[in-house]
Amino acid sequence: MKKFLVLLFVMIFIYKNGEAQKFPKATCTTIVSEAMLAEVDTTKPRGVSDNYHTWENGSVLLVKFMPGGSKILREKVIQFAKEWEKHANITFKFVADTARFTNLRIKxxxxxxxxxxxxxxxxxRAQDQLTINFDTLFFADADYYVEVVKKMGIVPPYTLDHLLMAMKKDPFHWNIKELGRVxxxxxxxxxGxxxxxxxxxxVNWKKTDSVYNYYKETQGWDRDLVDFNVFEVSNxxxxxxxxxxxxxxxxxxxxxxxxxxxxxxxxNYELSAGDKTLIAALYPKNQKISALTVPKVDITNFTKLNVVSSPSRNGLVITPTFDLKTNSKLGEVYFVARLADEDGYFIKTTNPYYSWGGTAAVYLKMNLLPNSKVSYNKGTKKNLELFLPFDQIPPLYGRKVLVAFAVYLDDVVNQQKDKLMYFSATKPLSITQ
Ligand SMILES: [Zn+2]
Known part of the structure; x- marks a missing residue:
């Protein structure tokens, strides 16, 4: 069982010793959803996007910077982000750092x-959490700083500590080409x-111990992370x-x-012809809805995940509060509440009824029409409840648990299952069984 908190939230500091790099270099550590991984096949390789997590075509996405970052770096980030706007029907609207609601937040x-x-x-991710992280250490002009380090009388090999020392001595020399790429x-x-x-x-990767060990030594990755970050194969x-x-x-x-x-x-340092074609197909400027559209549900205004331990009903009463919108395609939607331990591991169960993939859970399959909107538990209206009887979950022996609420979608037409549309978890709770 994978630890869900790892998949969703943990970001790990990683660097890579590239062959021609004078300093170690950062590798993108974006973690893709587990649901996208598939068996390796030998089909002729093709381009990929996560169609279940694209934004609505024509969206204006509000973007802000978290505290930090100089004016020049921020301006360059905006400039290169906007390269995508030339080809996609999407607008990145950069707003003040103080904005209370944004779609994307850059650190x-x-x-x-x-x-x-x-x-x-x-x-x-909550509004106080970043959604994009840029490691500015790796935007430094490596060639320039190698000269600085040399002048200090230091001989190779150079480490990140040398780079940090040189940057402290002589800051603000950036490699704009590398920044643009990243x-x-x-x-x-x-x-998406x-x-x-x-x-x-x-790519025919060598999946040998020596390769796993290399990433362990140079980047601190365990085997799971190497599988995710290096060997991942999309469906x-x-x-x-x-x-x-x-x-x-x-x-x-x-x-x-x-x-x-x-x-x-x-x-690669520029958007390729393939990148431009794919993004234009996902976000077409000349039509309202992309031909690549798949069933999706849009969850917004998720204000509360209320969990009450009810002695009279002898179970957990779980009531999430949110708005839901379906798009033009029909999919099967499941609302799922699962129990996890304090470390974020889902609690296993052998109960065949109160289970989601072998973990203690309760779920509802929803009948939702295309192009519809529903509000759940807004105001005095109580129209969505997930109930987990105490006698249907494994004994907790006084351990605290998290309740994780998720919305999954099955795209029956395309035979794609368990697409995660939303996720939220409570803080650790004490439950009296
Ligand atoms: Zn990446």
Whole structure:
């Protein structure tokens, strides 16, 4: 069982010793949803996006910076983010740091690597949490700082500590080309694009202990994280019929020693023709709805996840408060409440009825019409309750639990299941069984 908190929230500081790098370099650590992973197949590789987490076509996304980041860096981030607007029917509206509600929140600071929530998964994060992290240490002009370090009489190999020391001595020399590459890549994730190397069959990785050990030593990744960040293979459905694009801004660089056939790839610094075609198909300027649209539900105004331990009913009464909107395609929607321990691990159960994938849960399958809107538990209206009887869950022995509420969607037409549309969890609670 995967730990859900790891999948959704944990960002890990990682760097990579690229072959030609003078300083270690950050790798994008965006973590894709578990549901997108599929068995490896040998189908001809193609381009990929997460269609279930794209924004509504024509959206104006409100974006702000979290505290930090100089004026020049912020201006460059805005400039490169807006490259996508030229090809997509999306507007990034940058608003004041003090804005109370935003769709995307950018942190410019040292540490935690570069990463972004994928598309509308940004909604799973609270307004005080970032959705895109840029590690400014890796925007430093490495060539310039190597000279600074050399003048200090230090001999190679150079480490991040040397870079930090040089930056402290002589700040504000940025590698705008690298910044542009990273900003366009992360904003690609923010629009719902996935890593290009995750195309089925695109890269023949060496999945040997030596490769796992390399990432463990240089980046601190355990095997699960290497599987996620390096070897991930997208489901064929996400390819959208585009052809594999080695020039995509969404592609990692690859060293020949990492592949069984010696394939290697340098970083790309511009949006490729394939990137432009795919984003224009997902967010068309000349039509209201993309031809690539899949069933989706949009959860907004999620104000409360109320959990009451009821002695009279002998169970947990779970009432979430939110608005829901369906799009033009019909899907099957499930509201799921699961129990997790304080560390974020779902609690296993053998109960066949109160279970979601073998974990203690209660769920409701909803009948929702296309293009409809519903409000749940707003005002005095109580129209959604999930009830978990105490005698149907494993004994907790006084342990505190979290209640995690999620909305999943099954796209029956496309045979795609368990697409996570929303996620929220309570703080640890004491339950008297
Ligand atoms: Zn990435």
């Amino acid at each position: 410019l600071g040292k540490g935690y690597g570069h990463n972004s929530a994928v598309g509308t998964e940004a909604k799973f 900003v366009m890549h992360e904003f690609g994730h923010a629009l 694009l996935l890593h290009e190397q995750s195309y089925p069959g695109a 064929q459905f996400y390819t959208n019929g585009t052809t594999y694009d080695a020039k995509s801004i969404m592609h990692y660089s690859i060293s020949s020693w990492q592949t069984t056939d010696g394939f290697s790839l340098k970083d």
